[in-house]
Amino acid sequence: MPGAGGRIERVTGALFAVSDLHVSYAENRQVVDGLHPGSADDWLIVAGDVGEHFGAVERTLRQLRERFATVIWAPGNHELWTHPADPVTLRGRDRYEALVRMCRDLGVLTPEDDYPVFHSADGPVVVAPLFVLYDYSFRAPGTNTKEESLRRAYDVGVVCTDEMLLHPDPYPDRESWCWARLAETERRLAAIDPALSTVLASHWPLVRQPTDILRYPEFAQWCGTERTADWHVRYRAVAAVYGHLHIPRTTGYDGVRFEEVSLGYPREWRRRGGEPRPMRLILGGKG
Secondary structure (H helix, E strand, O other): OOOOEEEOOOOEEEEEEEEEEOOHHHHHHHHHHOOOOOOOEEEEOOOOOOOOOOHHHHHHHHHHHHOOOOOEEOOHHHHHHOOOOOOOOHHHHHHHHOOOHHHHOOOOOOOOOOEEEEEEEEEEEEEEEOOOOOOOOOOOOOOOHHHHHHHHHHHHHHOOOOHHHOOOOOOOOOOHHHHHHHHHHHHHHHHHOOEEEEEEEEEOOOOOHHHHHOHHHHHHHHHHOOHHOOHHHHOOOEEEOOOOOOEEEEEEEEOOOEEEOOOOOOOHHHHHOOOOOOOOOEEEOOO
């Protein structure tokens, strides 16, 4: 049954994760050129925002799949954009489904495939890539409704490009798409063997706390949903992987390790100093 953790592969390598590669930037493409496994058995989670153009996403995932034993992709908002310069003009769910078909052609696992089982030193762990979007429930401070929260964002000039380029078709709005994805994803996660732990990998953080350090708090409404706030506990996560915020760090909530694995834009990673090393070790390998 899809999502039940039935696809078992014995491995001796490590599970790494990265997100927000944004390969439209030449500097970031050079960083991707330097992403290599430490062993032939290493896995890589790619937690969204590879790029905005369908072809660039395909080329990058192909490149990574040629190097890593297993590549697991979860979409970010940028892959779901219908960019005016992209020859692939699909919108909304049709675009997502085309991305899934492309990944399957490459041998890259998606949120629509059986969740694979990674065998760490501590036992088997189900790796679950998630696609759940957001529903504006991380509202701007002092607001009570989506309408008020969006008005605040427009007033201060902090508006996510999703409002122009991420189309929810055939759903009436993005939150309706989010709620449909939540229902399907909860069904699949609940089907995982309760004896197994998980790594939950989503582009958007499962809890709101990571957004508390955003420079512009109004942006949080495009960063997740309150309805996933207990998933890391309910579905026995040993780690939760996410990106989107471009603030790479390790935090913990309810005893669960949260890993923000973004590369981000060149202007951002240059400020951190040194050579960017965006791949984060999640399980296995050497700490």
